[in-house]
Amino acid sequence: MLRAHDITVRYGRRTVLDRVSFDLPPATVVGLGGPSGCGKSTLARVMAMMLRPAGGSLSLDGAPVPGWRQRAPRAMRTRVALLYQQPRLAVDPKLRLREIIAEPLAAAGREPGRLVEELAAEVGLTGDLMRRRPHEVSDGQLQRACLARALTLEPGYLICDEMTTMLDASTQAHLVAVVNAYRDRTGAGVLAVSHDQALLERWADSRAELTGAGSRPVTPSPSPAPRSRS
Template identity: 60%
Template sequence: MLELKDITAGYDRRAPAVRGAHLTLRPGESLGLLGPSGCGKSTLARVAALLHRPDRGSVTLDGRTVTGFSHRAPRSLRTAIGVVFQQPRLSADPRLRLHDLIAEPLRATGRRAEVDARLAELAPKVGLVGDLLGRRPHEVSDGQLQRACLARALVLRPRWLVCDEMTAMLDASTTAALVGVVEEYRAEAGAGLLAVGHDPVLLERWCDRTTHWAEIVKD
């Protein structure tokens, strides 16, 4: 289970982006978190993904209370979560070819021997064919780069996925394709999903249940 209790977090303690948030996600469940732009959803998503330490509150993942965040989080917890952000160009190293972008988590965790097999498996699933894997971010479209970022999120076979406005910059066909990839992976792996967004139609069609931002935070 992924459980966030009484989370207050932000980048200025005098004016936190999130105040007193509670959220629970069960294994294999897909939860849509709906809210307007600027309400603090992305900050909470980063806390859920163990990328941002909250100022107050607790995060429990798979029965363990998280005490370290970002690079201080235990590897076993960090690698249990795959994350896809809204803006792929801000989350991708512009120097890396897409092949290396996807393989980066494997190499960082000492699993270089798995690179070729995982790339061969994931690239066609996310729609990266032909010479696309050999291109750098500036040589591909936003949609193609987001496909690579999704493959990177899946490459370690995480038990949990956090998709923060993953499809906000994409057209309808690419959105459908990437949601399909996520759901295929979830069906195979039994992974839980936190999908953050502002489109109620998408989240209600995609997720088992949807909760509004106002329902999980203090007034």
């Protein structure tokens, strides 16, 4: 279980999250919806240990998280992966797609072997695309590479922060299918952050809502429609 308890985040004088608690169980897709500016991405960054809150705590599989960003233990940091909304802001523009996917392996001192190629094929990237840099591919192709990068160390929890925003329907469906397959194969917990309620109804096993700055998400409830496997 990835558990956030009484999280408070402030930007200057503005309170974005006020004592928010949220649980992400393993082997489950939990959807988090709400309007723009309500704190969805902020909560996602806190749960990925990328943002230190003003108050509250985070625990991972029953163990308290003792720090944030590089101060969090590596074993904890690699258990949680964050997929950002805007892939071009999340990559080094000088790297080729193959190098982008391999980044976590390099940081962990592991040889990539065939893993990079296998993940690239899984997300739908061909060999010629792997040799290109970010400015030479589309947003959808770059987001596919970012998803492959997020999966390289087999995280136990995957946080998808508006990962399908501004992508075409076929790319959106493919990325969701890859995440679903990964969840089924590994038992990972998935947090699907989106303002697209129709997408969350199809995708998530349960959903919660942030309704405004400083508000708290409701208890996750079962989605009324079956989750798509397409």
